[in-house]
Amino acid sequence: MRPAVASAEVGTLGSGARAALPIVLGYLSIGFAAGVVQRASGLSVIEVVLMSLVLYAGSAQFVVAGLIAAARPGELPVATIVATVFLVNLRHVLLSAALAPHFTRVSAIRNALLGLQLTDETFVVAWTALARGVLPDAGRAAWMAGLNLSAYFSWALANLAGALASGMVGDLRAIGFDFALPAMFGALLVLQLSAHRDSVAPDASRATPGRKLFGVALLSAVLAVVIALLVPGQWNILIATVAAATFALSMEQAWKSARKS
Amino acid sequence: MEVRPEILIIIIGSALVTALPRVVPMILLSRTSLPAWLRTWLGAVPVAILAALLGTELLVTNQSLVGADRIPMLIAIVPVLVIAATTRSLMGAVLAGMLTVSLLRWVWH
Numbered sequence: 317m318r319p320a321v322a323s324a325e326v327g328t329l330g331s332g333a334r335a336a337l338p339i340v341l342g343y344l345s346i347g348f349a350a351g352v353v354q355r356a357s358g359l360s361v362i363e364v365v366l367m368s369l370v371l372y373a374g375s376a377q378f379v380v381a382g383l384i385a386a387a388r389p390g391e392l393p394v395a396t397i398v399a400t401v402f403l404v405n406l407r408h409v410l411l412s413a414a415l416a417p418h419f420t421r422v423s424a425i426r427n428a429l430l431g432l433q434l435t436d437e438t439f440v441v442a443w444t445a446l447a448r449g450v451l452p453d454a455g456r457a458a459w460m461a462g463l464n465l466s467a468y469f470s471w472a473l474a475n476l477a478g479a480l481a482s483g484m485v486g487d488l489r490a491i492g493f494d495f496a497l498p499a500m501f502g503a504l505l506v507l508q509l510s511a512h513r514d515s516v517a518p519d520a521s522r523a524t525p526g527r528k529l530f531g532v533a534l535l536s537a538v539l540a541v542v543i544a545l546l547v548p549g550q551w552n553i554l555i556a557t558v559a560a561a562t563f564a565l566s567m568e569q570a571w572k573s574a575r576k577s
Numbered sequence: 578m579e580v581r582p583e584i585l586i587i588i589i590g591s592a593l594v595t596a597l598p599r600v601v602p603m604i605l606l607s608r609t610s611l612p613a614w615l616r617t618w619l620g621a622v623p624v625a626i627l628a629a630l631l632g633t634e635l636l637v638t639n640q641s642l643v644g645a646d647r648i649p650m651l652i653a654i655v656p657v658l659v660i661a662a663t664t665r666s667l668m669g670a671v672l673a674g675m676l677t678v679s680l681l682r683w684v685w686h
Contacts, residue, residue: 338667363584370592380591384584392583394590402594409598410626414619416606424604431603432596436630441667443623490682492675495650499674501631502654503661506670508624510662529624536625537632544637556629557622564621565614 327455332462335445339437339463340470342500343374345493347471350377351478357385361479368475372433372468376401377475407554410561411439418446422457430457433464437497440504447508505533528567536560649681 347368354364354377367377383397412431419427442460445451451459509529540556547555635650636643657674661667 338671341668341671359584360579362580363588366580366585367588370588371595372592373595376591376595380587384587392587394583394587397587398590398594401591405595406598407626408595409602410619410622412599412602413606414622416603417616419603419607422607424608427603427607428600431600434599434603436626440623440627490679492653492678492682495653495675495678496671498631498634498650498654499657499671500667501627501634502657502674503667503670505624505627505631506658506661507665507667508627510665529621532621533624533628537628540629541632541636544633545640545642548640552633553626553629557625560625560628561618561621564625565618568617569614 327452327459329458329462329465332459332464333466334462335441335459336438336463336466336470338500338503339441339467342437342496343467343471344474345496346374347474348478348481349494350374350381351475351480352482353378353478354381354475355479355482357381359384359479361476364479365472365476368472371401372435372471373401373405374435374471376404379404403551403554407436407557408434410557411436415439415442415446418451419457419460421453426457430460430464433468435467437500438463438467440501440508444504444507509533528564531567532560532564535563649678649685652681653677 350368351364354367355361359367359381367380371377371380379400380397383400384392387393411434415431415434416427419430422430438460442463445459536556536559539559540552543552543555631654635647635654638647653674656677657670660673661670664670
């Protein structure tokens with residue numbers, strides 16, 4: 317078994333594509349499900365494929381499918397759907413802003429292209445590699461492009477397959493496919509926490525130590541679950557993340573001022 | 578098999594409002610260096626997002642807590658975390674999790 321994150325050690329398109337393997341696995345299952353759901357909501361196969369290629373955002377595509385399915389025929393609430401997608405995807409600001417300082421030597425156009433294909437999953441894989449210091453400056457953009465493109469095309473393929481197979485779906489649950497994404501989130505979380513503990517990143521001195529981040533993770537998870545139960549829509553991830561990161565910052569400031577006095 | 582105009586507008590509109598938060602920070606913030614406090618704040622973001630996504634995926638569905646059918650997943654997350662911590666292999670952890678879930682479902686049905 318090739319350790320996916322460790323294979324990022326060479327900054328090339330190919331190594332980036334290999335680092336995307338766990339994402340590909342997750343996307344094949346979720347993308348297939350997305351294809352089935354979108355087709356079931358009344359979209360044609362071509363519309364599903366266009367959606368996955370042009371919008372390329374998992375949770376947003378589920379949301380769009382849900383809103384289209386709920387709409388009366390001939391009365392699609394176009395503006396409402398677009399506004400909802402904006403809210404659902406606003407969290408990408410955080411991801412994009414976190415990656416940006418690591419891509420200062422990359423041209424604006426390339427940064428735009430890399431950002432365009434940013435997802436929760438490609439972000440965490442990239443961030444984990446960056447935090448562990450295994451990505452040299454040279455070739456970092458190529459690595460990221462490889463990661464992005466693998467994820468992108470596996471998503472589109474899975475959407476197409478799901479759309480075509482809609483109506484004759486077997487039991488993917490039997491082989492645990494629906495657990496691929498939660499498992500990936502959990503494993504990445506562990507890798508994140510340990511990457512910070514023995515960080516070799518250039519800004520290691522500024523990194524929040526692992527124990528504090530464990531508290532941040534716990535707070536964020538609890539908040540996200542509570543908000544998801546209380547508030548309709550997909551606000552919970554955004555609110556919980558902002559709150560938990562602000563908590564981390566205030567703890568850091570309090571710790572610093574306590575050390576000074 | 579066709580593309581309706583209003584669906585096309587939804588797709589393009591959604592893609593534009595998705596591209597903005599993905600692209601703008603990447604361009605602007607890679608040209609200027611960030612203050613230390615903002616770096617600290619952003620440094621906590623990935624862990625916070627992952628934990629929020631994981632908690633929601635495992636425990637919430639349709640704005641209510643998950644039922645007993647999610648117990649295999651709640652058990653299987655343990656080997657995932659342990660294997661990720663000990664081997665640091667993302668693929669290994671994910672595959673072990675899927676294997677555990679499918680075994681638990683097979684035993685229980």
